[in-house]
């Protein structure tokens with residue numbers, strides 16, 4: 647392993663999977679194209695900002711950094727990249 651993609655996967659598995667694996671509380675599911683397409687259409691900057699700062703959407707609340715404030719912005723971005731890649 648190694649590299650940015652592997653790092654993003656690790657972050658995803660540690661922090662994001664709790665909600666995004668099964669879609670807890672309205673979270674878009676990993677690998678679900680229908681869930682992700684309109685979100686990806688917003689552009690990556692919006693996805694990054696929403697993931698780092700958190701936001702309340704139509705389906706629920708995305709907590710800042712998934713509730714793990716020890717993550718750096720770069721780690722969260724890598725996890726977003728990983729999730730977006732899985733939706734393609």
Ligand code: HEB
Pocket residue numbers: 657658661662663664665666670671672673674685688692693694696697702703704705706707708709711712713722725726729
């Ligand atoms: Fe989340 C959403 C990412 C964790 C819940 N998220 C979301 C999105 C993204 C993400 C990108 C989309 C945005 C838009 O659309 O704009 N997450 C993420 C990451 C992580 C996470 C990267 C790790 C760090 N989440 C999480 C958790 C939870 C969640 C842990 C639970 C608690 N999210 C969520 C929800 C949503 C999201 C619910 C949806 C909201 C609305 O409504 O829209």
